[in-house]
Amino acid sequence: MNAFLMESPPEHGGPLESKLYSHEAEYALIGSMIQQNDLIDDAGGRLQVQDFHHPACAELFELLLALRSKSIGIDVVTLSDARSHLADSQSTLAVAAKIVQGTPSAANFDAYTKIVKERSVARRVIMAGQAMAERLMAGDPLDEVMAQGQQAWLALESEGTDARRRYRFIGEILPEAMDGIDRRFNRAVSLGFDTGLPSLDEFIPGLCPGHVVVVAGAPGQGKTTLGLNMAERVALLKKIPALVFSLEMTDIELTNRSLSSVGSVQLKHIAEGHSMADSDWPGLTKAVAQLNDAPLIFCDDSTLTLRDIRQICRTVKREHGLGIVGIDYLGLINGESKSASRYEVVTDVSKGIKRLAKELGIPILLLAQLNRGPSARASKKPTKSDLRDSGQIEADADVVILVHRDGESEAGQAGVTELIVDKNRHGPTGTCRVQHQGAYHRFVELIPGSFSDEDVEMNRPSSTRRYGKGRPDHANF
Template sequence: MDRYPDEHLFETVVDESKLHSHESEYAVIGSMIKQPELVDDLSGRLVVSDFHHPACAELFELLVAMHSQGRAIDIVTLYEARSHLADGQNVLQVAAKLADNTPSTANAGAYARTVKQRSVARRVIAAAQVMSQRLMDGEPLDEVLSQGQQAWLALEAEGTDSRKKYRFIRDVLPEAVDGIDRRFNRMVSLGYDTGLPSLDEFIPGICPGHMVVVAGEPGSGKTTLGLGLAERVALHSGDVALVFSLEMTDVELTNRALASVGSVPLKHISEGHSMRDSDWPGLTGAVAKLNDAPLILCDDASLTLRDIRQICRTVKREHGLGMVAVDYIGLIKGEQKNASRYDVVTEISKGMKRLAKELDVPVVVLAQLNRGPKARANKRPTKSDLRDSGQIEADADVVVLVHRDNDSPAGQAGVTELIVDKNRHGPTGIAHVQHQGHFHRFVELAGGYMPSDEEVEMARPYKGRQYGKGKAA
């Protein structure tokens, strides 16, 4: 307050605190008076309610009104527009003092940012107090938390400088060209590889900010693929992979990871008594690898989208985060009362896409298919067969459909089609891989995949060939 020593200036004074900065409020008003062309910019960042000091709020409202009317702004025109403030102070004296004591109009943006941040902080506390009172009044916890979360998100958006939300392409070009150069020189990769070269031909990387949907019928191997991608990120890249399983326990997931990594039949691991002498070295090696792997499991079947978001934020803050996998979207609980399942899944899908962009990590979402493929001659699914909501297809950057025709010799031998049916950043097509169900993993086909003339002509699954056991990537 040293810059404003006049004891009659702003008589209604409240001590400075982390919840308001009168110095910054004074400087915002002073900057607008000294340099009226700043009014457009500052009024786009602030509103009257952002000001804690009532006199600053009143002057801000007056300045914005005068500017919108095309009136010239200086201390005299302010006085002519309104001679006294609501508390009786002389506008001419107050405006002159604020203009004279403003350090620099060049820092007006910084002053406004401080005012906005303190304003948001006050509203956060007010919202918390309202939530606390509602809980004490006996309102349901889930309902209070749901509405509270919406308030937090709105306040978080308000605290962001809107100019940081957009950039001219000239400002983006250096970053884009540098990224091309770094990838060309193998300094960085576009995203995480899948561990399956035939699939990587279509998807050059599981990229940050992307929502990847893996869908299939029950038993097709969608969980195998989803968990396999998480294992790949944790074991080969050393980045944290967070897996939400609303269908299986964390012990069941761990058993599958042990089978996959250690090449030990899952049946032996699950039964225990059927473990053979040849299994133990593989199991021991898998335990050693997974023990040091940043693979995090969450098996709470009652999770809502809000819960998932909060856990992801916590993990990223405390451990870092490379990828999120959710098994599966159809089991996530909705937060809206009396909403249809279609509406619930639609909102969850949108939330998953927002989560990927917010956290800047790939989010792999597992989903089920409807019964459409069973009515087709080749039983091959398409992205339109995604169950519950068409919004899943719309939000996805990549859709991979896991398909295995168990009525064909190829399917019985484990040959599986990974159908890339949507790919915003690359080609679509079919990758043929080997499903090793006993190890709960997918691997490349031994010797590759060679379609027959009949398959090429009829677009039916390949028949009449002997298949090997496949090879791990």
């Protein structure tokens, strides 16, 4: 029933009042905006024309927005002057006057807006479900229909959020900020997860919620090892779920690396099996006992898109909780569009991962590859500008750690690795040196005095070097 002048005020539970629409709320919302023009700006930021179920209300809302954008004072007369009749041939003046007259109070504008928005989202949920059902009945592939459904749910979930909850005055935030400072001062909580490498922690205040930490390096430098070690530490020491996506290795390969790292058993022995020595078994047994109950979660699906990663993260957080996510690696994440260039895909994924970190309130370790720029330099050292495929990676990252080891030097052959913190939004940049124990798939602190900075820089022998195994602080889970 579209004619306002023929309708009596809707009764609760009557034909105009349902779980899918409320014409009464739509009338009151339009009336509030006519009475107080400033409310049009607020409504314009929270509602769209299609959120109105009643065609006349949708038409009046569109007209209100148009007049407001032209800075025209709005009342029932100016509305009628701008458009004498609505699409259903009713007089704009008569309809607007009746709506204003029937509006209880503009003070309840927020409540009217919420009702209209919630009913609009509810209608679209049903439409999305019906569209999925029709596609399935038509024989469309289940995975394609599910992907479309996930995309629709995400969009609807976002639209259902009350806009007034998206910002806060600093006065509202200060108590929370001061409480956090006090708790950290008293060491009741920490800023974020430590990396397990004290020399690296001197640069990074912690793997903090909402931050994206990019770990990049050339193949074979140890970026996967570093990322997995950090995730292992969160799961084993903090007992907080750590989710690792590997688009390159299987979950069995990742598990073998964790067994090697935690148990101090050479990865080669674990992979071969037949080369396991009697001395290896106690370490392996210890690692199994520690990892068996650890909330360390692996996903090795090589076909993942960002939408898949988001959905899995949300599921894990909802069902188990979630402390940190590692993604190995950015360049292998598939794009949603088959026609998009690699640059466009990487740019979109990078932006999406940053949004995901903030949404979930967790740090995300994002592994990435470098271009060939470092190979053309005498020092072979990478910089953040060497990140492959898109400069957006550098822009979105809170921290960029570049893993560099000179395999031609004595130090590099002994595992001495430079971790170059080349970007750090919340702390200093610089370089620390650690030791890569490749046989055990882990990084550890160097033994003090095992080399000098000058030795490494000049790549010259030193009689005081004692590389050995280094200090396995990180392995002491």
